[in-house]
Amino acid sequence: MASLRVAYQGVPGAYSQLAVEKAYANCVAVPCQEFENAFQAVEKGVVDRAVLPIENSLGGSIHRNHDLLLRHNLHIVGEVKVVVRHCLLANHGVKLEHLKRVLSHPQALAQCENTLAKFGIATEAANDTAGSAQYIAANQLKDVGAIASATAAIIYGLNVLIEDIQDNSFNITRFLLLSREPITPSIDKPFKTSIVISLYEGPGALFKALAVFSLRQINLTKIESRPIRDASNSSLCFNYFFHLDIEASMADQNMQNALRHLQEFATSVRVLGSYPLDNSMT
Structure with missing residues (x-):
């Protein structure tokens, strides 16, 4: 196979x-x-x-x-x-005091900014973490480091100057x-369901949408708003889609009832997926 x-x-x-x-x-x-x-x-x-x-x-x-x-x-x-355990990487023979700047993805740089500031090292944003490691290795740079994984150090033949350089260990x-195809949800283990909704404008619209879950004791773990990009209608410039993560399976009758209730007044409801919850931290 x-x-x-x-x-x-x-x-x-x-x-x-x-x-x-x-x-x-x-x-x-x-x-x-x-x-x-x-x-x-x-x-x-x-x-x-x-x-x-x-x-x-x-x-x-x-x-x-x-x-x-x-x-x-x-x-x-x-x-x-x-x-995510960030490491400060450099070519072999390069010491911490030799570094003038460090490359990495902007989010990785932000997660290490306090530590880097203590060392007085300038930062430069790149497309990704491992790509930064690949770049300094390919060019044999002697005054530039990268923030990436320990695995990237092995792959690109770099030296790990500092392990766990992130400012916060909870990363x-x-x-x-x-x-391409959904999986069949079940209720025999914890599931999460992700949906996207849009609503008519008006006082309490979002509150009403969230209440369909609260009324049924269904927990929401995340809500994220993203703009509706409809250039043909200027009145929609500041309307939003709402991404919701819900601790429930689509196989659960309570969840099905909540979505039916939501569909009565939402302008759109799309289920992105109903899938097993990952509680591991490795």
Whole structure:
């Protein structure tokens, strides 16, 4: 049987690759340059799944992927959480005092800013963490470091100057597992359901939407607003979609009743996926 092919954004050594390996052991991990490319690879059947970050415990939501979930017709079939442990990497022979600047993804730089400030090292934003490690290794830079994973150090032959350089040890990224087809939800284990809704403008509209879950003792774990991009109607410039994460399975009758209630007054309701909850922290 052929191995599952799973797309992720970045280059080998990226935290997204670590998430792929945690979610799908023995799969073929397929790197993609952009998040959009990973979505497209699943849609076109080039890969079977995509594993993409949706939020970080320190940096918040990855808005790009919230928007791409709306644009593409893929289904969330799972989630995986990865503890992010940043390392300061450099070429062999380079010491901490030699570094004039450090490259990494903006979110990684922000998560390490206090530590880097103590060392007086300037920062420079790059597209991703592992890509920064790849760049300084390929160019044999002697005064530039990178913030990336310990795995990236091994892959690109770099030295780890400092482990766990992040300012806060509670640094976890949640990834979504995406597929062309949904899975069948059940009630035999904890599930989460992600939906996107839009509402008519007016006082209490959002309160009314959230109340359909509160009335049924259904817990919401996240709400995220994203603008409705409708250039044809200027009155919609500041209307929003709302992404909701709900601790309930679509197989649960209470959840089905809540969505039916919501559909009575919402302008749109789309279920992005109903999938097993990941409570692990590794």
